[in-house]
Amino acid sequence: MRQALTIAARDLRANFLTAFGLGSTAGFAAAAGVVLVVVLRGNQARLAGWFGTLYVLLGVLAALLTMRSFAEEERLGTLELLLTSPVRPWQVVTGKLLGVAGVLLVDVAATLACPLLVASMGHPDAGPILTGYVGVILVGLAFVAVGLAVSAATSNPLVAAVGSLAVLLALWGAGIVSGGLTGWPRLALEELAPSGHVVGFLRGTLSTKDVVYFVSLLALGLVTNVVVLEERR
Amino acid sequence: MRGLAAMMVAIGVVVAANVAAYGHDTQVDVSVAHRFTLSPETRALVRAVHAPLRIRAFLASHGGAADDARFLLSRYTELNSRIRFSVVDPDAHPGEARRFGITRYASVVLTYRGRRVDAPDAEELEISTAILRLLRGHVRSVCVLTGHGEPALDDTAPDGLSAVADLLRHNAYEPRDLDLSTSSIVPKDCAAVIVAGPTDPLLPAEVQALDAYTKADGRLMVLATPTSRADPNPLIASWGVRFTGGLVIDPARSENLDTANVIVERFPSASPVDAGVSRLQLPAGGGLFVAVPPDRPGLSVARLALASGRSFVETRPDTEIDFDGLDIPGPVLVAAAADDSRVAAGETGVPGRSGARIERTRVVVAGDVAFVTNRFLDHLSNARFLLNGINWLTEEEQLLATTSRPSADRPLPFTPERQTRVLAVTVGAVPGAIVGIGLVPALVRRLRRRRR
Numbered sequence: 018m019r020q021a022l023t024i025a026a027r028d029l030r031a032n033f034l035t036a037f038g039l040g041s042t043a044g045f046a047a048a049a050g051v052v053l054v055v056v057l058r059g060n061q062a063r064l065a066g067w068f069g070t071l072y073v074l075l076g077v078l079a080a081l082l083t084m085r086s087f088a089e090e091e092r093l094g095t096l097e098l099l100l101t102s103p104v105r106p107w108q109v110v111t112g113k114l115l116g117v118a119g120v121l122l123v124d125v126a127a128t129l130a131c132p133l134l135v136a137s138m139g140h141p142d143a144g145p146i147l148t149g150y151v152g153v154i155l156v157g158l159a160f161v162a163v164g165l166a167v168s169a170a171t172s173n174p175l176v177a178a179v180g181s182l183a184v185l186l187a188l189w190g191a192g193i194v195s196g197g198l199t200g201w202p203r204l205a206l207e208e209l210a211p212s213g214h215v216v217g218f219l220r221g222t223l224s225t226k227d228v229v230y231f232v233s234l235l236a237l238g239l240v241t242n243v244v245v246l247e248e249r250r
Numbered sequence: 251m252r253g254l255a256a257m258m259v260a261i262g263v264v265v266a267a268n269v270a271a272y273g274h275d276t277q278v279d280v281s282v283a284h285r286f287t288l289s290p291e292t293r294a295l296v297r298a299v300h301a302p303l304r305i306r307a308f309l310a311s312h313g314g315a316a317d318d319a320r321f322l323l324s325r326y327t328e329l330n331s332r333i334r335f336s337v338v339d340p341d342a343h344p345g346e347a348r349r350f351g352i353t354r355y356a357s358v359v360l361t362y363r364g365r366r367v368d369a370p371d372a373e374e375l376e377i378s379t380a381i382l383r384l385l386r387g388h389v390r391s392v393c394v395l396t397g398h399g400e401p402a403l404d405d406t407a408p409d410g411l412s413a414v415a416d417l418l419r420h421n422a423y424e425p426r427d428l429d430l431s432t433s434s435i436v437p438k439d440c441a442a443v444i445v446a447g448p449t450d451p452l453l454p455a456e457v458q459a460l461d462a463y464t465k466a467d468g469r470l471m472v473l474a475t476p477t478s479r480a481d482p483n484p485l486i487a488s489w490g491v492r493f494t495g496g497l498v499i500d501p502a503r504s505e506n507l508d509t510a511n512v513i514v515e516r517f518p519s520a521s522p523v524d525a526g527v528s529r530l531q532l533p534a535g536g537g538l539f540v541a542v543p544p545d546r547p548g549l550s551v552a553r554l555a556l557a558s559g560r561s562f563v564e565t566r567p568d569t570e571i572d573f574d575g576l577d578i579p580g581p582v583l584v585a586a587a588a589d590d591s592r593v594a595a596g597e598t599g600v601p602g603r604s605g606a607r608i609e610r611t612r613v614v615v616a617g618d619v620a621f622v623t624n625r626f627l628d629h630l631s632n633a634r635f636l637l638n639g640i641n642w643l644t645e646e647e648q649l650l651a652t653t654s655r656p657s658a659d660r661p662l663p664f665t666p667e668r669q670t671r672v673l674a675v676t677v678g679a680v681p682g683a684i685v686g687i688g689l690v691p692a693l694v695r696r697l698r699r700r701r702r
Binding site: 033034038039040042043044046047049050051053054057058059060061062063065127130131134135138139140141142143144145147148208216217219220221222223224225226228229230233236237240241243244245247248 | 252253254256257260261263264267268270271272274275276277278279280281282285286287317318321660661662663664668669671672673675676677679680681682684685688689691692
């Protein structure tokens with residue numbers, strides 16, 4: 018675990034020492050603010066619309082944050098060094114995940130000003146805000162795991178970002194496609210899409226099936242990541 | 251090959267975990283008053299649905315209300331697959347809205363075994379109450395007094411009551427005319443009697459018949475009107491409410507420049523009649539006052555609706571509309587509900603009624619009838635107030651009382667000043683601080699390099 022933490026700390030430091038890392042955090046916070054203004058034009062102290070958009074933005078953020086995790090290492094030639102070192106692939110993957118998760122947490126913390134502002138102006142229901150942030154963490158980690166898996170499979174950061182977005186869009190798209198179906202195919206596609214699993218977070222409820230879904234996505238992303246690295250070793 | 255096997259195992263575990271979670275889903279609701287967790291009463295009710303039950307929520311498809319309705323209604327369908335729902339935008343599907351007679355947003359139509367009951371909002375208590383009425387199956391009669399110039403139930407003109415008749419039919423009531431000139435007693439199957447704005451005086455025998463009905467566990471709604479020669483006080487005075495006559499004037503809360511077209515925003519009672527009622531429009535109404543006799547311990551009167559503190563009753567509306575010494579100062583009471591419970595002696599020789607029993611009379615009085623006419627029934631919460639009143643009279647509000655929840659409305663007027671503040675903090679200050687904090691190490695490094 019120590020190796021994983023070392024990798025995480027190195028990635029975290031590297032991220033915030035670059036203009037890209039700072040820019041993505043500041044940009045995410047600003048985008049959250051713009052979305053908040055649009056949502057509040059409904060004259061209601063409800064943040065469901067804001068969180069809903071934040072989940073979509075998290076997909077983009079996860080793709081941007083993870084695109085360089087492995088692809089950049091490979092481009093610079095440090096991935097080979099990392100894989101031939103006595104560190105096991107799962108330790109590398111855990112370290113990378115913790116590093117990006119740290120950045121993600123800082124990005125999410127930067128949006129806390131939004132609900133605080135709404136609370137200072139009105140009386141929002143605290144429950145959906147709490148579950149909304151639980152959702153942000155779960156959705157963010159799951160999307161990051163998907164992004165890391167895609168990043169491990171390519172040496173081009175741009176391809177990694179586009180690939181991650183394509184996978185996430187395909188998952189969201191499953192929910193849209195399900196609308197035209199009936200029976201178990203509809204149910205299966207609805208359950209496959211993240212869109213159906215974030216609704217509870219927006220309303221102030223936490224259900225085991227939603228939590229299990231995002232934890233599953235996270236686990237599947239990490240296993241895929243480890244398998245890809247094992248194959249490349 | 252090993253990698254492929256690991257992937258297959260991982261996918262299998264993940265699918266199994268999700269299927270198990272789907273089948274044994276548990277939910278924690280941290281929203282205020284657990285808005286999205288169905289109460290035990292509702293869960294029991296939903297399990298008793300044994301035939302297809304269709305719920306159509308007529309809501310604007312955009313915005314939080316439709317999303318909330320979908321989420322809440324899906325809780326019902328999860329419990330019982332015989333329940334199906336759809337959220338219909340009346341603007342996008344005007345034909346369907348017209349087919350169900352929907353004239354406003356936030357109407358929910360429930361149909362079951364050929365019966366229909368409407369819910370006034372897509373909230374649990376309203377939907378569950380509607381399901382309860384559908385399951386009960388029986389339709390109760392609401393008798394509306396005629397023969398004294400009252401607006402008619404079949405009159406579709408703006409001053410008619412056809413919208414009231416529709417509202418009652420959509421809520422498992424059968425409205426019917428009550429003509430006391432041909433019969434001296436109120437039929438026993440009248441679950442409630444409405445006296446809606448008679449313009450001509452009632453005959454003494456009619457007053458006597460209504461009084462006898464009310465005193466014998468009766469349920470009476472009196473909608474008085476100041477533009478009438480009929481005095482409603484003989485019907486209501488025994489129940490601690492009196493009609494002042496005159497015209498309620500409210501310079502602070504009225505529609506446009508018509509100070510007699512009063513908007514009521516004060517509902518001080520905890521009565522179920524006020525549940526979900528936010529504002530009423532009472533055009534040309536009279537005032538009420540409460541006078542409970544001290545020797546009636548079982549009688550309680552709830553002040554349902556009050557005009558603003560600047561309102562008053564103009565006692566001579568034909569000559570002037572100005573407050574003077576002859577007028578009654580506000581805040582003017584415009585609606586009240588009386589509940590009289592008393593212990594009655596048992597009846598000898600009647601099986602099952604030989605012991606003492608509780609008798610209960612309920613009376614709802616409003617100083618206005620125009621607010622329920624076709625022209626005004628759909629305005630503000632007028633229809634909700636009328637229906638709540640009928641439900642309370644007929645004791646159909648029981649479920650409503652047990653699952654009553656606070657409003658989901660959370661107004662936040664987003665003024666330009668607030669918008670500027672939000673933008674300044676979220677788009678200016680926070681990103682600026684992040685960039686600033688990030689630049690500090692770079693500046694420190696540069697300074698150190700220069701010193702060297």
